[in-house]
Structures are given as C-alpha cells and as structure tokens.
Amino acid sequence: xxxxxxxxxxxxxxxxxxxxxxxxxxxxxxxxxxxxxxxxxxxxxxxxxxxxxxxxxxxxxxxxxxxxxxxxxxxxxxxxxxxxxxxxxxxxxxxxxxxxxxxxxxxxxxxxxxxxxxxxxxxxxxxxxxxxxxxxxxxxxxxxxxxxxxxxxxxxxxxxxxxxxxxxxxxxxxxxxxxxxxxxxxxxxxxxxxxxxxxxxxxxxxxxxxxxxxxxxxxxxxxxxxxxxxxxxxxx
Numbered sequence: 001x002x003x004x005x006x007x008x009x010x011x012x013x014x015x016x017x018x019x020x021x022x023x024x025x026x027x028x029x030x031x032x033x034x035x036x037x038x039x040x041x042x043x044x045x046x047x048x049x050x051x052x053x054x055x056x057x058x059x060x061x062x063x064x065x066x067x068x069x070x071x072x073x074x075x076x077x078x079x080x081x082x083x084x085x086x087x088x089x090x091x092x093x094x095x096x097x098x099x100x101x102x103x104x105x106x107x108x109x110x111x112x113x114x115x116x117x118x119x120x121x122x123x124x125x126x127x128x129x130x131x132x133x134x135x136x137x138x139x140x141x142x143x144x145x146x147x148x149x150x151x152x153x154x155x156x157x158x159x160x161x162x163x164x165x166x167x168x169x170x171x172x173x174x175x176x177x178x179x180x181x182x183x184x185x186x187x188x189x190x191x192x193x194x195x196x197x198x199x200x201x202x203x204x205x206x207x208x209x210x211x212x213x214x215x216x217x218x219x220x221x222x223x224x225x226x227x228x229x230x231x232x233x234x235x236x
C-alpha cells in the first residue's frame with residue numbers, strides 16, 4: 001500500500017490486470033473507503049486489481065459557512081436537483097483529475113476496458129459525470145448515494161463517439177437518505193436511461209446516507225462481471 005496527498009493506492013496481489021478508482025464524499029478522504037479493498041482482500045476477491053482512493057483537495061464549502069474541507073466541488077445550497085446552483089468550475093476541475101487518473105492507468109499498460117470509476121455521494125456524482133464524459137472506453141462506472149451534475153450541460157461534454165454509451169452503470173441509493181434524497185438518485189438514473197445509457201439502479205430500504213452490506217455485495221457482483229480475473233492468459 002502506498003499513499004500521497006493525491007491518492008491512497010492498494011496494489012494488486014497478483015499480476016495487475018485491472019484498476020478500480022473509488023472517490024469519497026464531501027469531508028471524507030480516500031482512507032474512508034479503504035474498507036472495500038480490505039474486505040475484498042480478506043475474501044481473496046479481485047487479486048489482480050489495483051485500487052486507487054484519491055483524496056479531494058481542501059476547499060471552502062459554502063453550505064458549511066465557508067469552512068475548508070475535502071471536496072470535489074463547492075456546494076452552495078441543498079436545493080432540489082432541478083434548480084440547485086452548481087460549482088461548474090470545480091466540477092470540471094475534478095473531472096480532469098479523474099480523467100488523468102484513468103489516462104495514467106492506460107499509460108501504465110492497463111486495458112482501458114478493465115478500468116472502473118466509481119464513488120460515493122460527491123465522489124459518486126463526479127464518477128458519473130467523469131465516467132460518461134471520459135474519452136476512453138471504461139469497464140464500468142458506479143455511483144452510490146449520488147446525483148447528476150451539470151444536467152443541462154453534461155451531454156455536450158460527452159465525446160462525439162460516446163465511447164461509454166454501452167458501459168453498464170451501477171447506482172445504489174438508500175430510500176431513507178436525508179442528505180442526497182433517494183428521488184434525486186432515481187431521477188438521475190431515469191435521465192441517463194432516457195439519454196440512452198445502460199443504468200442499473202438499486203434501492204436499499206431503510207438505508208440513510210451511507211453504504212450497506214447488501215449494497216457492497218451488489219457492487220462486488222457488478223465488479224466481478226466488469227473485471228473478471230485474467231489469470232495467466234496473455235494478450236489481455
């Protein structure tokens with residue numbers, strides 16, 4: 001395991017054939033989602049996978065009285081999905097961060113279709129946005145307890161060839177979430193589906209703004225399908 005201000009990295013146990021990037025939520029850090037790698041490592045899952053847990057920069061957050069904390073973009077208000085103001089500059093800045101992480105993995109020799117981008121809350125919102133606008137074909141995109149960013153502009157940011165139009169997207173959301181309302185996640189999934197994206201949206205009864213064991217199990221199944229082990233086969 002290695003860490004830096006920018007990211008915490010858990011290397012593959014065997015030959016590195018896939019990479020999963022997991023983005024944390026507002027006020028959290030990459031270490032907050034390390035439990036995923038720990039859990040799967042202890043169960044001997046994804047031994048060929050490198051996990052990257054990037055750390056968001058410390059920025060002033062308007063809804064928190066301007067206090068500085070780890071955030072992928074500023075949040076000015078908690079208004080409805082349809083009319084909330086958005087920090088477009090911050091969102092686009094973070095989009096570049098994730099696209100660079102993906103590009104670095106491709107340069108390191110990982111097949112683009114064996115790279116998965118996902119996250120929780122703010123990190124999930126960024127993963128959806130950066131995923132569908134990524135210029136490279138990804139193996140998967142997932143967002144937990146999140147919502148769509150730049151809904152009136154994001155389609156114009158998708159590359160003309162839309163390399164991830166057929167990339168399966170996994171979304172999970174608790175129906176008791178008081179922070180990012182369940183209906184926002186549902187609206188996001190429906191909007192993406194209307195635009196032609198392949199979205200599997202799962203609801204977790206009684207779950208607040210957090211992850212549940214059953215949700216993590218579903219995510220594990222999703223990843224197993226998207227980045228199956230290669231073993232000793234060459235030409236991956």
